[in-house]
Amino acid sequence: MTTVAPLQNFGENVTIRPTAYYEPKDEAEVVEILNRHRGEQIRAVGRLHSWSTAPGGEGVVLSLKHLQDVTLHQRDGTEWATIAAGCQVKTILQKLKEQGKTLPSLGLITEQTIAGAISTGTHGSGRNSLSHYVRAVRVARYDPASGIAMIETIESGTALQAARCSLGCLGIILSVDMQVRYTYAVEEHFREYDSVEPVLQAEAEYPLQQFYLSPWRWKFLVQHRREVSKRRSRLAWLYRIHWFLSVDLGLHLLILTTLRLRRSNRVIRFLFRRVIPHTVPRNLKVTDDSSKMLIMEHELFRHMEMELFVPRDQLPAALEYVQQVLIVAGSATSDIPDLNLDAPSVERLTALRGLYGHHYPICVRRVCVDDTLISMSSGGEQDWYAISLISYAKPRDRQGFLQAMDFLATTMKRKFGARPHWGKYCPLSAEELIELYPRFGAFREICEMRDPTGVFRNNWIRTLIPPT
Ligand SMILES: Cc1cc2nc3c(=O)[nH]c(=O)nc-3n(C[C@H](O)[C@H](O)[C@H](O)COP(=O)(O)OP(=O)(O)OC[C@H]3O[C@@H](n4cnc5c(N)ncnc54)[C@H](O)[C@@H]3O)c2cc1C
CATH class of the missing domain: 3.30.70.2520 (Alpha-Beta Plaits)
Incomplete structure (x- = not known):
């Protein structure tokens, strides 16, 4: 844990005052932190390039800035990259370019982390948002039955549709599998x-x-x-x-x-x-x-x-x-x-x-x-x-x-x-x-199933999905 200083976003319109702040070195440390803070509100921040109060929360805050790996995969003619949550878009582009690849869509800047970018539906022009191209999301959360921290890979169905843009509600994102394409x-x-x-x-x-x-x-x-x-x-x-x-x-x-x-x-x-x-x-x-x-x-x-x-x-x-x-x-x-x-x-x-x-x-x-x-x-x-x-x-x-x-x-x-x-x-x-999202009910159900007490929701998100 590093000193608990307030965190401020890019726009200087949101200040986050965590009760504890961590920059874990790997996935195991994320799980360890979750177990240490069981029952407390716990959320992640990326590079704080949001102007809304989506990032972080009022309790424990994690930055996954040390999780930086990018690995390319190929199977059945499709290619994708597993990107660690804290990797910024600019670093991903650089690493992919070394292998002749790039992301299928880009916003106006490349400062965001991959986890932060997909969590709010970051987009550019003429294509889908980055969220659309996500094939799987690996998250750390609590097992609702035992209360012990666990890791889940969400890779299909409505849960994947939810995880592609989840405002941090499904747990701490550890990595994202994202479609890639040839540079163009x-x-x-x-x-x-x-x-x-x-x-x-x-x-x-x-x-x-x-x-x-x-x-x-x-x-x-x-x-x-x-x-x-x-x-x-x-x-x-x-x-x-x-x-x-x-x-x-x-x-x-x-x-x-x-x-x-x-x-x-x-x-x-x-x-x-x-x-x-x-x-x-x-x-x-x-x-x-x-x-x-x-x-x-x-x-x-x-x-x-x-x-x-x-x-x-x-x-x-x-x-x-x-x-x-x-x-x-x-x-x-x-x-x-x-x-x-x-x-x-x-x-x-x-x-x-x-x-x-x-x-x-x-x-x-x-x-x-x-x-x-x-x-x-x-x-x-x-x-x-x-x-x-x-x-x-x-x-x-x-x-x-x-x-x-x-x-x-x-x-x-x-x-x-x-x-x-x-x-x-x-x-x-x-x-x-x-009212603006016809499938918000399905999103809420997936959040409630995985996090019934709402520890991964901050005060703003609790107005959208109150804890049960
Ligand atoms: C100058 C500027 C230009 C921008 N241009 C564009 C643009 O062209 N297109 C566009 O759509 N948006 C744009 N944005 C908005 C920006 O892309 C989004 O707000 C994005 O979410 C910021 O990413 P971040 O890494 O800073 O995440 P943060 O702002 O820190 O967090 C965003 C969300 O992600 C969650 N989160 C972050 N990491 C994790 C994790 N590991 N696990 C779970 N949840 C996590 C946070 O809790 C929060 O809900 C711009 C913003 C700025 C400041």
Whole structure:
């Protein structure tokens, strides 16, 4: 056990105060810790890159950062890797690349651990979330009959669907078996569109694309992407340097500096309308390795994010709604548009006027339907679209952002069935969240069967699945 100091997440919006904190060296030590703390609340953290209160809890906390092995397997023409829980995505990519392999899907960053990433349904664009590709999960938990710690490998049926995205409720994940594939190249180029319909049509040609609704310009900047069997572009290295300097550093420093100005709202609008769109090279096609193309250094500057998932047929209306709400929030004198809301919601919207100036591109990513019980893109007949809303305000200045996000999350849940990302700001109540997942009952049953007293649930998760 190391000293029990508070742990803080990336966004500095969640502090965890464990009663005991461990960094076990191997699986046997995890089992030993579980036996030592029988009956106490016990949970794991990854790299604390979630903004929700999913990581850790109020009792014993474990970090599996020393569990780092990655082993490749091959049987009956399929390949998969057994990845130890504490391994970060960037390390996995590096180890797989040495053998010509990569992960089937990637988020925007690679800092997360594999256990943390699958536990909240981490996703990228144009494929399923990482959870979908999980073949087996090895967990340490208690035997409900004897109360003694044991290890279980969950590899089939509804239990596997639950374990693929489980918010840490099924026990301490020790390793994950994940599908892998050959490394591949991605070609990308940017184009701007006035409306969302042609952007969605372009998916047939560019299945991996993601796009940004530019605030205050209200146009769609699309990162058209597709897998290609081409070589890396000769000047791909230069493109990477340009991207790093102009977007990863430049755009973020510009936004951060502007937010410190007295008339920041005006300047932000000017920048998004007149300056930022012209810094992106249009129609320049570049090809590079997927593990370079699909990610960015989004973790360089502290920020906070909420992400809402809507089904494809709801996307155009949902984006129009987000735009209208952000316009209202952006000015104390804005008119209140008719958004077909009930009277209390109109009152809440009116109260938002002038409270929050949105200042970051609204990223939209397509996520295919997952074979899981509760990842955000689970279930349904249509692809899901994740709409991301980010604030770079300092933690003490986030009140306006949070109020606007609370309004968007509650009203978009009712209007569009929007599901908040489990690992991002998640302001809905337990009842609202449960309503969004038709298979939540099956998930609860699996959790109750394996952990009837709820020792692997923190206070937030206990509102979703109360201990029996
Ligand atoms: C800058 C930034 C960019 C991001 N980009 C994306 C993105 O592109 N797409 C996306 O979907 N998400 C994204 N996220 C969110 C992030 O992927 C998720 O929140 C992810 O869960 C974080 O992983 P982590 O290792 O930090 O886990 P933590 O945040 O520490 O934990 C997440 C969950 O996993 C559980 N957990 C962790 N380890 C174990 C274990 N060994 N056993 C059991 N449970 C465990 C925790 O209890 C918790 O419930 C981003 C976050 C940041 C900060």
